[in-house]
Amino acid sequence: MWPGSMSPYCAAARTTYNSEARALVDQDYYWVTSVLWLIEGQSSLRYGRAWRKMTTPLLMRQTLRTTPKIPTPKDDRIILHFDYDCFYASVFENETPALKALPLGIKQKSILATCNYVARARGVKKLMLISDAEKICPELVLRNGEDLTRFRDVSKRLWSFLRSHSWNRKVERLGLDEVFLDVTDIVEYNVQLLNPNALVHSFFQLSEQDPEKGFSFDASAFFGCTIPPKRPDGDGATLGNHPAYARLLVASHLAGYLRHKLEEDFGYTSTCGVSTNKVLAKLAGTKNKPKNQTTLLNLHEGDALAFMDEWQIRKIPGMGFKNSQLVENHILQRPSEAVPHDHEHAVKITTREVLAHPGMSPGLLEKILGGPGTERGIGDKVWNMLHGVDNAGVKEASDIPTxxxxxxxxxxxxxxxxxxxxxxxxxxxxxxxxxxxxxxxxxxxxxxxxxxxxxxxxxxxxxxxxxxxxxxxxxxxxSVMDGSQQAPxxxxxxxxxxxxxxxxxxxxxxxxxxxxxxxxxxxxxxxxxxxxxxxxxxxxxxxxxxxxxxxxxxxxxxxxxxxxxxxxxxxxxxxxxxxxxxxxxxxxxxxxxxxxxxxxxxxxxxxxxxxxxxxxxxxxxxxxxxxxxxxxxxxxxxxxxxxxxxxxxxxxxxxxxxxxxxxxxxxxxxxxxxxxxxxxxxxxx
DNA sequence: TGGCTAAAG
DNA sequence: GGTTCTTTAGCCA
Structure with missing residues (x-):
């Protein structure tokens, strides 16, 4: 599988990003001169650059005027995102294993907070009204989930477990059922340990001190799914010639191990996303649910963007209802009053459509989303996110809630x-x-x-x-008094x-x-x-x-x-x-x-x-x-x-x-x- | 400090 | 007929 001509991994793993510099000229991007890049303070000697191809002088003028900056991907981290499968339902199933075979719903007042996959198979959906859910599935077994204590307890236990495998304490909980881990250090350490001659019998060291502590794994292949799907004949990038590849591969095995332990030791199946930042890890994970994991192979400039292209912007973490709708209204040239504002109107537009919009730039996004009371620098932030760039760090674990x-x-x-x-x-x-x-x-x-x-x-x-x-x-x-149209x-x-x-x-x-x-x-x-x-x-x-x-x-x-x-x-x-x-x-x-x-x-x-x-x-x-x-x-x-x-x-x-x-x-x-x-x-x- | 908004699960 | 229970984060005055 691996060409004999490739260099030893240990050497390759130390290759800097300089050697990976490349130009992607075959995509419909703009050309921007490197001089311009430097002027804009976007210079990066460490990373390769995406060059955007300009096809018309008009576009060139536009580009130079609005100077959209293609954000520099920072792919020197490895982030895991864990999401426990239908968490509330799983907690009840672990308490009462007989529930596993039944369609189970967790209610909070009149709505269904979540349900297990047996229920989902029968058409029950999260956040449905209880009445609707019972119509669809009369056998639905309901448990009350208004008291969050049991979920909090389990969440804490699982979080502690994951935390115990972190070297840098960067273990961030999001809600009760999601955890981000920055595993850059532990992964990098284990990449160094790989022996190119015995990949199949690799050993992942979980402790720097105790070399016995860890697990065996097969480093000749990824654990779980990848995006894009890994072709058996390889696609150019290999363990030997691409450092990011080696790190993602090793990380996929760590993710697999942790998921395995979560299931064996605690009874919780989970879904995991593996990538180089939080947004990408989280999105990647959703590609194969439940009880699975997905590693995003964003090895070259443009890979992250290509991945982001397909997503409806509303699905991107951080893009909530309001901001998504503002962007969509602008792209579709729809006045904001035109859409029904009362209910959550589905925002359909994709990243590709937004970025293809003439004149789209961080500045324009700032105009669309900014204003008094809004987060400063929102334009840049969203622009980066749409390109798959997210510099937010994984917060360090703290035992103290705010x-x-x-x-x-x-x-x-x-x-x-x-x-x-x-x-x-x-x-x-x-x-x-x-x-x-x-x-x-x-x-x-x-x-x-x-x-x-x-x-x-x-x-x-x-x-x-x-x-x-x-x-x-x-x-x-x-108000009984006034018959005016004024809605309360x-x-x-x-x-x-x-x-x-x-x-x-x-x-x-x-x-x-x-x-x-x-x-x-x-x-x-x-x-x-x-x-x-x-x-x-x-x-x-x-x-x-x-x-x-x-x-x-x-x-x-x-x-x-x-x-x-x-x-x-x-x-x-x-x-x-x-x-x-x-x-x-x-x-x-x-x-x-x-x-x-x-x-x-x-x-x-x-x-x-x-x-x-x-x-x-x-x-x-x-x-x-x-x-x-x-x-x-x-x-x-x-x-x-x-x-x-x-x-x-x-x-x-x-x-x-x-x-x-x-x-x-x-x-x-x-x-x-x-x-x-x-x-x-x-x-x- | 308190009002308000947005987002997350 | 019905939108739960939180947590975090940011802006503003």
Whole structure:
């Protein structure tokens, strides 16, 4: 298969790109002089160039005027893109293997979030209405996927596995079911290891230290599919004469191995794309789904472009609905009002058509897509993407999410009463605290360094979120009053409004139960925010409530997370300062006569367990400072309870004066919250 | 900080 | 009859 005349791979693998410089004159591109190229700052001595052939002087003038720059492909990286096959469905199938043989759909409220391939074979599609799906496939087995916990857990496990095979920690998760890996280093290392005389019996070393750790593979062929399909007789590029070829080939085997392990060890089949940047890897992967992989052989200038040509621009990651439609409207010379704007109108146009459009250039794209409020440099970015050039790096793995949020929608039955609100707020707050403890707390390995915790299972926070945010969305009521044609504003994502405040530090106490912390969070922080959003005491018509913690301050530790936050006592001091602001703010509107204290937790907060231990695990070990600070906060919180909360539903109070003692916990509960409170007891955890 | 938009799965 | 639940990122004032 390999001509004997080819040079040894080891030498070839070290060949620089200079030796690969080539001109592609046989495509209908423009000629641009290299001088022009240099003037434009696009010079590249390392890479070959695509020369665009100009056929007419007119075109030449046009080209020189608009100077479309053909982006320089940077193909010195190797990127893998993993996509777990119908992930949500697979999670349920792994829990209950009998489901594998049945058509399975995962629902979220009234829509089908996803379904397995058995269901797809019967015509069921993702994002269908449940009612439609059941019509098409009455035997469809449905599972509820509104609670994402199980998916998050599995996603994290699979991600950790992939991460454990990375040398550079560049392992980026996209959603729950996709992962990018930059494997340039590990692949390059293994290319050097290839023995040209024994390709069939190659060994892939997964560890630089331990040469035994790895797997055998056959380097005489690609693993999985390739684009273009590899002809058995070869097509010129070989392991010996093309470095990118060797890297992609070796990478295809790594991808195959990782996919195999994901399936064997975890039970998840996946699809993988192998290429030199994120966009290409992701697109390549979609060519053979499910349970397969595809390596894009973009070995020569123009290969990436040829690959991109066929794609509808809407399918290119990063090209969303809005931008695709703007481009299509321009190409088809269609006024933007001409297309139905309400529903997602399919954008059909392909990369080829866009690039063939007269005068197309980064500048023109900037004109089409740019403007106030839009991303700067969008023209260049899209232009590059259409050429298969994507310089975005794979982000380094971080254990710390930038934000944790939890929300629920109330589409059929909006929230209107305080009881309903309290019930939902408590439920959301409990989920949030649970999530914070799962995602932000880790076991502390070194137990003697924290004698002050006095706890058996030493745990600590990876990061402390500083900010709490509450967002709501109200469902617009059809206006009965005016018969005008004015359509009511659409109830969409963007009709949210939000308020934020510092996150009280008691949420970091791991000693207290979730319910207790959640209850306090609702009463002491979320309700005040709610009142800043809604003056009315009821009839808000809430269609959505979201609570979110963000603004993470890493505690700074061994795990490679970005530094800062070393000194925890300092961190709590800042929080203290913030909390003072908070207190002031809460009192800012002249506090009304506090006749009653709705939601007061005084009964509970007097109990001795309540004192503290917030951050007793702080790495500084400065217990005194921390504890003092915390006491401060407690005091402030008491203040807020006494005044802030009472202020909250201020003015004309007719019913909030009455509080009753809960027979179960003895807490004083305002009348309106009593039913919610009882349910709270009934639910247990 | 908060509003708003866009995109992703 | 019905569009879920998030996360990230960017611009603007």
């Amino acid at each position: 934000q944790i949020s939890i929300e629920d929608t109330y589409v059929t039955k909006t929230l209107n009463t305080q009881a309903e609100l309290m019930r939902e707020l408590h439920a959301l707050a409990r989920s949030l605290i649970r999530r914070m403890r799962v995602d932000l707390v880790v076991a502390e390995e070194d137990d003697n360094s924290y004698p002050l915790t006095g706890e058996t299972a030493a745990q600590k926070w990876l990061a402390y979120p500083k900010t709490l945010r509450l967002s709501t969305r109200v469902k617009s009521r059809p 504003p659409r109830d969409n994502y963007y009709n949210r409004s939000s308020r934020s405040s510092p996150l009280p530090t008691f949420v970091f106490s791991l000693k207290d139960g979730i319910d207790y912390v959640a209850e306090r969070l609702v009463n002491e922080a979320i309700l005040p925010l709610f009142r800043r959003l809604h003056n009315e005491r009821h009839n808000w018509n809430l269609a959505l409530v979201n609570i979110c913690v963000t603004n993470m301050v890493p505690t700074g530790n061994e795990d490679g997370s970005v530094g800062g936050g070393r000194d925890i006592s300092k961190m709590f001091k800042t929080q203290g300062a913030k909390l003072k602001e908070f207190t002031v703010y809460s009192n800012d509107p002249p506090a009304p006569v506090a006749t009653a204290k709705p939601n007061s937790l005084r009964g509970l907060s007097n109990s001795s367990e309540n004192s503290a231990a917030v951050a007793s695990q702080g790495p500084t070990g400065d217990a005194r400072v921390v504890a003092n600070d915390h006491d401060d906060h407690d005091q402030q919180m008491e203040d807020i309870e006494a005044e802030g909360t009472a202020m909250a539903w201020d003015d004309d109070d007719d019913d909030d004066g009455e509080c009753r003692r809960c027979p179960e916990c003895g807490q004083r509960i305002p009348e309106f919250a009593m039913s919610a409170h009882r349910r709270f007891h009934a639910l247990g955890d």
